[in-house]
Amino acid sequence: MRKRTSGSSLRRTFFIVTLTLAAAFSGFAREKRKATPAPTALIVGTVFRNTGLSLPGATITLEEEAAPGAKSKAKKIRAVSDTRGEFAIRVPAAPMRYTFSVTADGFETSNKQVVIQGEERVDLSIQLSPRLK
Numbered sequence: 001m002r003k004r005t006s007g008s009s010l011r012r013t014f015f016i017v018t019l020t021l022a023a024a025f026s027g028f029a030r031e032k033r034k035a036t037p038a039p040t041a042l043i044v045g046t047v048f049r050n051t052g053l054s055l056p057g058a059t060i061t062l063e064e065e066a067a068p069g070a071k072s073k074a075k076k077i078r079a080v081s082d083t084r085g086e087f088a089i090r091v092p093a094a095p096m097r098y099t100f101s102v103t104a105d106g107f108e109t110s111n112k113q114v115v116i117q118g119e120e121r122v123d124l125s126i127q128l129s130p131r132l133k
Helices: 007-035
Strands: 040-049 059-064 076-080 086-092 096-103 110-116 121-128
Touching: 040 096, 040 110, 059 086, 076 086, 086 096, 096 121, 110 121
Parallel strands: 040 121
Antiparallel strands: 040 086, 059 076, 059 096, 096 110
């Protein structure tokens, strides 16, 4: 024989399941809002020797240029080129001008200006010449 379930018992079960699902989905939505990263721009490139071979271990320094008349709170970002001479640096996707320097032992320093307008990717190719003695 089949036992009859009262209507109030079914309503209670439905209510509990509904509350549990609502709590689970609201937590998911809250976590998703927290996990949204700020937009960034990407500066990537490769450092080469004057012979055309890649240059691993070069130090890349990116420094924000202060606006004319503003106090300089220059923020520096450093990276090192990998075994293939490549590097990648993420910066905020806000309009900004950077001074970009590349140094390596036994090579002349290279300086460039990089301008970021928003969410974009800037590709650079840097060739360093040997330092004359």
